[in-house]
Amino acid sequence: MPASTVVSVNASSSEAPALPEGVDERKFVVALARGLELLRAFRPGDTLLGNRDFVARTGLPKATVNRLAYTLTVLGYLRFDEAFGKYALDAGVLSLGFGLLAGTDTLELARPHMREFAREVGAAVSLGCRDGLDMIYLETIRSETALTLGLASGSRLSMLTSSMGRAYLAVIGGEEREALLTELALAAGGGASGAALADAARREIAAFAQQGCCxxxxxxxxxxxxxxVPFRDPRDGRWLVFSCSGPASSMGEDVFRERVAPRLRALARRLGHAR
Known part of the structure; x- marks a missing residue:
């Protein structure tokens, strides 16, 4: 199973989780998957989550959530706040993230280029990768001379509506992409609204061959x-994505198509193997 695959474990304790095709159930550890799902319940801006929050966001039974939260607290990945009766992420999670960031040589190489890029275009430039059904920011550098919107490292973006997510979808295999788009549409609410978001993403993906970007x-x-713009990390071959964002009120579509996109494609070619 690819390292980027995330399995939905939103099943009751008496049910087996729905696993992607090709996953060997004999090797799959359901308890571990559920524990990681609990950690993923935290979103940007979340400080404290209670058992009800975990149940609502993961679909796991309350009893399972209680056991998982206790275990993660003992291991140092969660911290229980007695005053509020809720949990916060603890240092164990930070150490895991630091291991990823510290070990990413490409990130170290990219930072000075990203600073120069942000200064030149007067916007925010970010480097990210896939994490489950989201894209996660590994680094964001903002322009010092212009008002720009840039999310911090660790922030998550919708894969359907963000340029970063669409760029990632554009370079993965067709069958994998369609399966993922179906899953994303369901996660976005399903029905007509989810289908509309998936179709909008498909239009950008289809234009990628000519544009070299999304x-x-x-x-x-x-x-x-x-x-x-996506590119392969020369170190481990995974897909990373550069993105540049700015206020629509002052940076229109023409600015991004004619000025920003060519520079971002050049940056991707400089740092890795761009598609």
């Missing part, structure tokens, strides 16, 4: 335009 014009946020 755009998001007011799709992720009503006042944010963005462009993203």
């Amino acid at each position: 755009f998001s014009f007011r799709d992720w946020h009503e006042d944010v335009n963005a462009v993203a």
Whole structure:
């Protein structure tokens, strides 16, 4: 199973989780998957989550959540706040993230290029990768001379509506992409709304062959335009994505198509193997 695959474990304790095709059930540890699902329940801006929050976000039974939360607290991945009766992420999670960031040579190489890029275009430039059904920021550098919107490291973006997510979808295999788009549409609410988001992503993906990048014009946020370019990390071969975002009110579509996109494609070629 690919390292980036995330399995849905939203099943009761008496049910087996729905596993992707090709997963060997004999080797799959359900308890571990559920524990990681609990940690993934935290979103940008979340400080404390209670058992009800975990149940609502993971679909796991309350009894299972209680046991998992206790175990993760004992191991140092969660901290229980007695005053609020809720859990916060603890240092164990930080150490895991630091291991990833510290071990990413490409990130170290990219930082000075990203600073120069942000200064030149007057916007925010980010480096990210896939994490489950989201894209996660490994680094963001903002322009010092312009008002820009840039999320911090560890922030997550919708794979359907963000330029970064669309760029990642554009370079993975066709069958894998369609399966993922179906899953993303369901996660986005299903029905007509989820299908509309998936179709919008498909249109950008289809244009990738000619553009060499993917755009998001007011799709992720009503006042944010963005462009993203994928490239393979020379160190381990995984797909990383550069994105550049700025206020739609001052950086229109033409700015991103004519000025920002060519520079971002050049940056991707400089740092890795761009598609």
